[in-house]
Amino acid sequence: MxxxxxxxxxxxxxxxxxxxxxxxxxxxxxxxxxxRASQEQWFYDLERSVSLGETRVDVAGPEPASFVALGVSPFLTGQALASSDIAFSGAQVWDDYGHPRAALGVDFAPVALADSSLTLDDYQHHRPYRFASRIQVSFAISKGESAQDQTTRFAPTFRIVFHEQRDPRVHRGPGSLQDCFxxxxxxxxxxxxxxxxxxxxxxxxxxxxxxxxxxxxxxxxxxxxxxxxxxxxxxxxxxxxxxxxxxxxxxxxxxRDDPQVAAYTWNASGLAIGISPSFRDRNDQLGSIAPRGLVTYATGAIGFDVGGTKRAYVPTFFGKYVQVLGQVLYRLNEPLPDPQDQKRYTDADELVTSMRLRGGTSPLNADLELAWIHDWFDGEPNDRFGKVSAGMDAHLAKGTWLSVSVGRTFERGPLPDELSAGISIKRALLH
Known part of the structure; x- marks a missing residue:
């Protein structure tokens, strides 16, 4: 005893x-x-009792994945952050041939929306849950508005964010969700x-x-x-x-739209990959839209503060105000305007490599983009040219983002260089 x-x-x-x-x-x-430290333990309890959907934050307005696939976003280079669980977008662009085109799209995260039992704790501490929650599905339709191009295009796009360095719902440093609470x-x-x-x-x-x-x-x-x-x-x-x-x-x-959370997140490092079959009709054909090709792309973002996930994080100048984006996009067997006759569409492959520099803050930042485009036409001369664009991204209101650009092609050989432009607005449903 x-x-x-x-x-x-x-x-x-x-x-x-x-x-x-x-x-x-x-x-x-x-x-x-x-x-764990006593002052933090209540937040761990909170994570286990709240669903992931209740903690949506308004930290970025990435271009819809399907807009990138269709080439109807103001910038060729997309962003590498995860989008909101559900968002709607509209765009008006003038393409590299000067043809106007309108587009509508929707993005959503199927796992995050469908699984109401997924908690913030699941997302934060279990990588498979976090990976699945960042899977996005996007649909967009666009319509040509010129005599030369009246095609209708549709893209269902599957996008995965493999890495997002400073996710405010995961990390504990300044600008994280815990810090805000x-x-x-x-x-x-x-x-x-x-x-x-x-x-x-x-x-x-x-x-x-x-x-x-x-x-x-x-x-x-x-x-x-x-x-x-x-x-x-x-x-x-x-x-x-x-x-x-x-x-x-x-x-x-x-x-939900705290300035410190947005400042912490907007220019973080990330990596995303998208794949999209494309559907469209042709100017010289009547009938329903049919599958025409496949688009794949990879987008990487580089933020300049590798220590941004640490509690003692103090941002540098570049860490606060600068981000570099790079993207490689490939279109396989897609109908593209024939450089010799823009009213005629010819099946071709296209490679687009681009880099985009963003400078500013989360509410407003300026963008400068440089791209090189190479089109391969079967039995016809290839089309190779560069493109430079400038514009801005602006946070207009809670969940609402605006993107504007103006660009011009160059080094296009016998073809005349063309002005291009684009404007898009995105509305995220946050709660």
Whole structure:
């Protein structure tokens, strides 16, 4: 039989584990137990009780993946960040031949939208969940508006964001979602402390009831007390979960479009890959749209602060204001305007390599893009030319982004260089 001091030491060790797990006692955390800082623990509880969809943030307005595939975004080079769970876009562009074209599109993240049981904790701590949540599906349709080009084009696009360096829902540094909550909301620590105290008492009673030396006459009273404390604990736990959910709603009102979160995220490093079959009709054909080719592309973004995910992160000048994007896009067996006769479309392959420099801030940044385009026509001369574009991206309102560009082709050989332009607006549904 254990002595009284030995049993007391056992109970104290068990209570120390429980209290340390809740992050409420310095002496408990002094034991050899892996526990998190007390001021952070409430946010870990919050992550386990809130769905991922409740924490959508308005941090970027990437071009719709299908706009990139169709070539109807203001810039050839897309962004490498994940888009919102669902967003709608419209665009008006003038292409490299000066032909006007209008487009409408929708982007959505099927896993993030369909799986309401996916929590913020799942997203943050489990890479497969995070990978699946960043899968995007996009649909867009565009219509030519000139006498030379009246084709209708449609693209269903599948896009995967493999890497996003400074995801505010994952990292803990300045500009992260946790940092924003700590700046704007008061956590329900009182309820949390009550629950931890009840857990500690239950642990002590459990240890006593499991002691072989316990007198049978004492057991009924201990069991009654245990049931009473357990009922109290269940009530406090329900109140704590409700308080966490209220905290999420209050916090997201402030953090959904928080300037510090946006500044932390807008120019981060990332990598995305897209693939899209393309469907279109032809100027000289009537009837329904038919499959015409395949588009694949890879987009990479380079942010200049590799330490941006650390708690002690202090951004440099380039880390605050600059981002470089690069993209390689290949069109396989797609109808393209014949350089010798722009009213006629010819099946061709096209390679587009481009680089885009962004400078500014999340609400407003200027863009400069340089691209080289090579078209291969079967049995006809190839078309090779460069293109330079300039423009801007602007955050107009919560969930609303505008992109504008003006460009010009160059080094086009016997063909005249053409002006091009584009404007698009994107509206994300955040809640």
């Amino acid at each position: 254990k002595s009284v001091p030995a049993r007391a030491a056992t109970w104290q060790a068990r209570v120390g584990v429980v209290v340390c797990a809740w992050g409420l006692s310095a002496w408990a955390c002094g034991a050899p137990v892996d526990c 700590e700046r704007h909301v008061t956590p329900p620590t009182a309820l949390r402390a009550q629950q931890a105290a009840l857990d500690a008492q239950l642990q002590i009673l459990d240890a006593r009831m499991g002691d072989p030396a316990l007198d049978d006459a004492e057991r009924p009273a201990l069991e009654s007390r245990y049931a009473e404390l357990e009922a109290q604990r269940d009530v406090i736990h329900a109140q704590y979960v409700t308080a966490l959910q209220d905290t999420v709603r209050a916090g997201m009102k402030q953090c």
